[in-house]
């Protein structure tokens with residue numbers, strides 16, 4: 001049927017336009033800020049995340065599959081076997097899962113591996129963090145967030161209608177000051193920060209939490225699988241498992257799946273499932289997703305060789321980029337930030353790297369502060385010596401071309417070397433994600 005014949009005789013095409021094309025100006029103005037002010041005027045019409053298909057021989061550094069699990073045949077078969085099973089799925093929220101379900105069994109195995117009594121699988125790391133903070137905080141329970149804590153943790157504070165109190169990145173003295181001012185609450189950090197690969201001072205955070213009578217939540221999304229004994233995370237590596245109240249993680253990083261996890265007690269789990277809005281009002285994971293995660297867990301436990309390779313690659317790239325004068329000193333692990341600063345400079349950096357066959361991910365507002373956008377190079381265990389060399393050579397080649405002396409990270413390094421070490425370093429909130 002033609003469009004015209006679908007219209008009644010008195011209707012015009014104008015009247016039949018979909019509602020979305022006639023939106024009020026309070027929306028169109030916001031959309032114009034994105035399409036006109038940012039994409040057209042600031043970035044010359046190029047979207048920061050619009051990619052051409054990556055060439056087969058590219059060095060791809062934009063994914064979080066740290067241990068290269070995605071291509072593993074045994075994981076794929078485990079998932080396939082679950083897909084072809086004939087039993088029906090529970091297309092409901094996890095509250096309705098029966099005792100002894102595959103999800104409960106996997107929760108027990110994950111918890112045991114992490115040294116916890118129990119745990120909850122959630123639909124994503126986002127759902128884990130929002131749901132957890134929402135069930136613990138409230139208008140009279142402040143949430144202390146590292147300025148670089150993941151956006152989902154900030155969202156949790158908002159969801160709980162709790163005061164969100166930021167503290168300077170990894171700055172224990174500032175956190176102590178904030179605690180003294182606002183009283184006990186929730187202290188919320190990432191174990192390994194997602195934009196620059198910096199590591200939280202977990203031992204000091206535990207002490208502050210204990211001294212102030214606060215709860216400590218550690219998001220291990222970027223360290224679970226990659227750090228600690230059998231990959232059980234940084235908290236486990238430091239022997240702090242019993243002193244951290246909750247650990248959360250996205251299982252879309254080293255597990256290469258789609259889910260989130262919270263380590264907790266069995267008693268808390270029962271409370272969480274009845275109080276967390278993402279748990280109650282959103283459906284649970286599917287059987288084939290659980291099958292992937294169960295197979296991934298066994299794989300990860302045995303993956304000491306891949307973990308060692310990943311850490312070695314991080315040291316190699318970091319030390320060579322440092323020798324080139326690039327400031328990667330904000331972090332120490334497998335996530336490496338090349339911080340050009342302003343978005344047009346960062347877009348140019350991303351494209352220059354691509355011309356050298358290296359594909360990183362551009363991170364900009366709201367994942368970073370507006371003037372601190374960066375290209376994130378995410379290393380993985382499978383990189384070859386030639387690929388590592390290619391990364392270093394690409395960075396070497398593009399420095400002059402891109403005026404790296406004027407990048408925000410280079411200027412910061414220069415300032416730091418001039419400023420006395422006793423002065424505090426100010427880090428602004430960027431609500432980093434992914």
Ligand SMILES: Cc1ncc(COP(=O)(O)O)c(C=O)c1O
Nearest residue numbers: 124125126150194221250252434
């Ligand atoms: C530190 C951190 N926490 C939570 C999340 C959210 O995880 P997911 O992608 O599984 O929702 C991410 C990833 O985006 C992350 O980097």
